[in-house]
Amino acid sequence: MRHPERLGDEEREKFAAVLALCPELKALHAYVRGFAEILQSRSGQHLKDWVTATRAADLPRQHTFAAGLEKDWDAVVQGLTTSWNSGRVEGRVNHIKMIKRQMFGRAMLPLLRKRVLLTAAQGGPRHPLCP
Structure with missing residues (x-):
């Protein structure tokens, strides 16, 4: 759950080994990191590109997540773009x-x-x- 840069050497090696064993997990990791970057940088304008890329991938759970985001698209983009929160x-x-x-x-x-x-x-x- 931590940012990859905050992993220790041993954890980083284990993580890389697990990703090497499962191509689907490696692809999922890339999409999750991409979404995390959108969250951290508050760059909701890049969300449409991210959703398009996830739809092209063969990851059904990711498709479900993307569909959930699209149900209330304007609110999601606004939440990922502005600094206002409740x-x-x-x-x-x-x-x-x-x-x-x-x-x-x-x-x-x-x-x-x-x-x-x-x-x-x-x-x-x-x-x-x-x-």
Whole structure:
């Protein structure tokens, strides 16, 4: 799951050996790395070329993934192109759901509301990767 540049020497050798044994896996690896590059560089404009290339390959699972992307093409391209995201909002929603689960069957809405507001006033949950 790590970037190939972050693999150790021994891991890199094992990975190369596995790819050498299976041409389908080697081809899949190339497409997955290509998609990862599109994600990392936020270059959604290259997605159409990537989908066209995957359709030409004989990798049925990859075709399914590409078809899923095409179902909501505009949203996918927009998500891969712009720097805007809903990460903080989603984090808050997940935190509220966690509090709700912790309190299930123990208290009513006023206490849940108070806990949510108190954590929001304290800055709320922080993800270790978020500034």
